[in-house]
Amino acid sequence: MPDDKSRFLAVWPEKQREALLSRGIPSNQMRTKQLLKLKSILLEHEQALTEALHADLGKPPFESFSSELAVLLNEIDHVCKHLGRWNRSTGSAQLKLGYIEVLRKKRQPHGSVLIIGSWNYPVQLTLMPVIGAIAGGNSCVIKPSEYAPATADLLEKIIKEAFLPEQIHVIQGDGHTASLLTSAPFDLIFFTGSGRxxxxxxxxxxxxxxxVILELGGKNPCVLDETGFSKAAVRDIVWGKFLNAGQTCIAPDTLFVHQSVYEQTLNEISAALSAFYGEQPQNSGDFGRICTDDHFQKVIGFIGQGTVRHGGGHDRANRFVAPTVLTDIPPGSPVLEEEIFGPVLPVIPYTDLNALYSGGGLQRDALTGYLFSADKHHIQRxxxxxxxxxxxxxxxxxxAASPHIAFGGVGKSGYGAYHGKAGFRAFGYEKTSVRTYHYLRFPGKFPPYSERNLKALKLLRKWLL
Structure with missing residues (x-):
């Protein structure tokens, strides 16, 4: 029954919070031990995770390791190295007229954290916030995406084997389960997914x-100006766009190319795609598949909205959509307005950067923006x-793979940031302990107030307050 399930799910934040209160805030050593345990199960189950990712998304082993496991392993190494320094308490003292004020500041865990993962990188985007939550001293309830079922099943199994449920617990379910969880009394919610x-x-x-921390999406613009064109630049753009079959929240969504290098760029894109995936990309072991039938339908709907310059093929039975390049797209087409999140690349020519910016075709508050240029003024603009x-x-x-760079959205792409130190800070709050040592006391601060004491306060406010 929904009511029973709701009550069951609501129990977990209370259980984890009570366990945290009873055993005390985890020390740096305890947090590091948990992080290293997480690292060990990733290494131990590397092959099983690779197979699950292939079952869910058709990911090749290279992409599974480079964009999922390696990023997590590097994050854990970085956090373990710096956690002791990040989590030090800091102190200061101020001498006032009549007293000494001593401040001690230290970050505190929120408590029980709900983490809702995404299906496009179902290992990395589920466990990356877990690293920050552990570093911050929290317990976690994880809700993996139901659209990557093989990965979700495996994550539940290996987390259950390695951690007590009072530390980390996995709950599977659909959108209804997620809705019940977000209604439960968690101390913080971390969500990765669509804006809707x-x-x-x-x-x-x-x-x-x-x-709440929201990591959403956006139409990340990619601009290639007349000074930034090269074969190497185009290969980078093509790789980033079609990685994971385009199902990457920070993929270049739409490519804007200066008119003077437009045809060259289109030719190089086709050459790069043929070099990467062959003339029959459906036979390539290095190109993934669309995760769900509904998303497949959405992606192929974009293909008819322009001229297909490259690709265009698709196979519903295998959820395969070929790497596709579109040109001659009418203004206002959905492919130019909505996040694509698939292997379809619109390529739009432009002649003037300022006109491009003023025209509103580039979403300003995307997760990121890409520019290929050697012109310092273009870069600054x-x-x-x-x-x-x-x-x-x-x-x-x-x-996005660097633990030194905070990752997060602005506006339509979400709010809050994590990775590295930003992740440690995101999963805690600063508590200040104030201790006062009096050597004089001034009764003038108490009612009834007098004009004389008000004048004294105005004269001595810097030293009294």
Whole structure:
């Protein structure tokens, strides 16, 4: 029954919170031990995880390791190395007229954290926030995506073997389960997914005033100006776009190319795609598949909205959509308005950067923005225009794998950031302990107030307050 399930799910944040209170806030050593345990199960189950990712998304082993496991392993290594320094308490003292004020500041865990993972990188995007939550001293309930069932089943199995449920617990289910979980009394919710679902999560959390971190999507623009064109640049763009069959939240969504290098760029894109995946990409072991039937239908719907310059083929039975390049797209077409999240690349010519920016075709608050250019003025203007938390110049994707760079959205692409130190900070709050040592006391602060004491306060406010 839904009511029974709701009550069952609501128990978990309470259980984890009580366990945290009874055993105390985990020490740095305890947190590091948990992180290293997580690392060990990733290494131990590497082959099984690779097979699950292939079953769900058709991911080749190279992409499974490079974009899922390696990123997590590097994150754990980085956090373990720096956690002791990040989690130090800091102190200061101020001498006032009549007393000494001593401050001690230290980050505290929120408590029981709900993490809702995504299907496109179902290992990385589910466990990356878990790393931050552990580093922050929290317990976690994980809801993996039901659209990557093989990976979800395996994550539940290996987490259950390695961790007590009071530390980390996996709950599987559909959108209804997720809705019940977001209504439960968690201390923080971390959601990765679409903007539409993210709004519902935020609405549910608002009813309890639960803080939320939303990692959403966006039409990440990629601009290739006349100074940035090269075969190497085009190969990078093609790789970043069609990695994971285009199902990457930071993939270059639409490519804007200066008119002077437009035809050259289109030719090089086709050459790169043929070199990467062959003339029959459905036979390539290096090209993935669309995750669900519904998403397959959405992606192929974009193909008819322009001229197919390359690709265009698809196979519903295998959820295969060929790497596709579109040109001559009418303004206002859905492929230019909606996040594509698939292997379809619109290529749009432009003649003037300022006109491109003023025309509104580039979403400013995407997850990231890409520019290939050797012109410092173009780079400066692009950085000023984009409202994203990152921009990447002459490279795609790689910045999101770095534990040194905070990853998060702005506006339509979400709010909050994690990875590395940003992740540690995201899963905690700063508590300040104030201790006062009096050597004089001033009764003038108490009622009844007098004009004389008000004048004294105005004169000595810097030393009294």
């Amino acid at each position: 679902t993210g709004k519902r999560v935020a609405d549910q959390a608002a009813k309890r005033l639960t803080p 692009f950085n000023e225009y984009m409202r994203s938390s990152t921009t990447s110049i002459n490279q795609v994707i790689h910045h």
